[in-house]
Amino acid sequence: MKKTAETQVPIHDLIAERWSPRLYEARPIEREKLLGLLEAARWAASSRNLQPWHFLIATSAEPDEHAKLASCLNERNRAWAGKAPVLILVVAGVEGGEHVTSNMWYDVGLAVGNLSIQAMHSGLRLRQMGGFDRALARELYHIPESYEPVVMLAIGYQASLKGLPAEIRNSELSPRMRKPLSEFVFSGTWGQASHVLGEPAKASG
Ligand SMILES: Cc1cc2nc3c(=O)[nH]c(=O)nc-3n(C[C@H](O)[C@H](O)[C@H](O)COP(=O)(O)O)c2cc1C
Numbered sequence: 530m531k532k533t534a535e536t537q538v539p540i541h542d543l544i545a546e547r548w549s550p551r552l553y554e555a556r557p558i559e560r561e562k563l564l565g566l567l568e569a570a571r572w573a574a575s576s577r578n579l580q581p582w583h584f585l586i587a588t589s590a591e592p593d594e595h596a597k598l599a600s601c602l603n604e605r606n607r608a609w610a611g612k613a614p615v616l617i618l619v620v621a622g623v624e625g626g627e628h629v630t631s632n633m634w635y636d637v638g639l640a641v642g643n644l645s646i647q648a649m650h651s652g653l654r655l656r657q658m659g660g661f662d663r664a665l666a667r668e669l670y671h672i673p674e675s676y677e678p679v680v681m682l683a684i685g686y687q688a689s690l691k692g693l694p695a696e697i698r699n700s701e702l703s704p705r706m707r708k709p710l711s712e713f714v715f716s717g718t719w720g721q722a723s724h725v726l727g728e729p730a731k732a733s734g
Pocket residue numbers: 547548549550606656657658659660661680705
């Protein structure tokens with residue numbers, strides 16, 4: 530199922546076609562593709578090249594490990610993400626005791642951005658999840674104090690919507706929405722839509 534972004538000018542298909550489904554096939558992800566996602570993350574830019582990203586991975590090939598990572602998700606997320614063949618916990622931090630800084634949060638986001646575009650390229654889909662128990666993740670995986678669990682990822686091949694509960698089904702089918710560029714691209718002063726955007730489209734009728 531496609532939910533192509535509506536854009537003022539064409540953008541790359543990998544970006545326009547990316548969206549975050551909640552239904553995945555049980556089919557495992559090929560090792561090479563999974564490695565490709567991690568390589569894409571690895572080659573992200575980062576402040577001082579500190580590369581503060583870490584990825585704790587569980588696949589459905591190891592059901593106990595998969596269940597352990599899924600147990601960190603809140604109930605709402607676990608209901609659908611527990612079926613994704615690959616779960617990842619993304620953790621920020623660097624060795625040497627330096628605590629996570631705002632640059633490191635930013636860097637980790639860039640790495641996951643790379644990973645998500647590589648996933649598109651490989652025919653995979655993913656959904657990021659902030660809804661998980663960070664304290665439990667820290668405890669279960671012995672994550673040191675100076676490192677911070679950031680987000681979890683559910684990754685797999687997108688499955689059909691058949692058999693989904695109505696609530697999830699409706700949200701899966703709903704169109705993707707974004708603010709217009711004029712709300713966040715400014716020139717001259719804060720809040721003033723940039724001239725690079727051109728004239729706003731006139732309302733018809
Ligand atoms: C940091 C972050 C946390 C998110 N947390 C959740 C979550 O806990 N549960 C969920 O279903 N979706 C979650 N999402 C997915 C967003 O809701 C989704 O990306 C957003 O609605 C835009 O939709 P799109 O990715 O399909 O364009 C999260 C996304 C990000 C980037």
